[in-house]
Amino acid sequence: MKKLQENPSSALYPNPVMLVSSSHKRKESIITLAWGGTCSSSPPTVGIAIRKNRFSYDLIANSKEFVVNIPTTEMLEEVELCGTKSGLDIDKWKECKFTKKKSTVVKTPFIQECPVSMECKLKQIVELGTHDLFLGEVVALHLNEEWKQEKYPNMLTYTRGVYCKSEKI
């Protein structure tokens, strides 16, 4: 099998697709992210990588919290909207017709329609380069019971510009 020698890249195969909700004072947004993942089991910690120019960047840096919501393949339209429009210009909650659910620990609401939502408290921002890494401790976890019983169907992943559907084997 021929191996291609490509330029070094941090893209994994695949990356998880996340809808990260954030808020600070009266401002709020939902950003689509594919750069990030699991970091530590105890304390439960996730990492998300955000460019400095995103509206969500300052919301999270100032409020010191965020919520990672995991969308399904049925939510591709909303994922695209939250990944191409800025919360500075539009109300993404309204545009996506998402239901705001009150979080239990943080102030930012989570997305009712997503099967998983992880409330996170910001522990650290690691300045890296194009993106900075936000490390968040998961302080509350909301999971759809049915979705868990069905063993996590319809998960959306992203591999170098291509959306994929993950399947259990």
Ligand SMILES: Cc1cc2nc3c(=O)[nH]c(=O)nc-3n(C[C@H](O)[C@H](O)[C@H](O)COP(=O)(O)O)c2cc1C
């Ligand atoms: C599939 C997909 C993945 C994305 N992943 C990231 C990411 O990991 N980090 C990032 O800073 N922006 C990412 N973006 C771009 C942001 O979602 C986009 O710039 C968004 O409009 C920013 O919203 P905001 O300005 O309200 O924060 C991604 C977009 C898409 C469609």
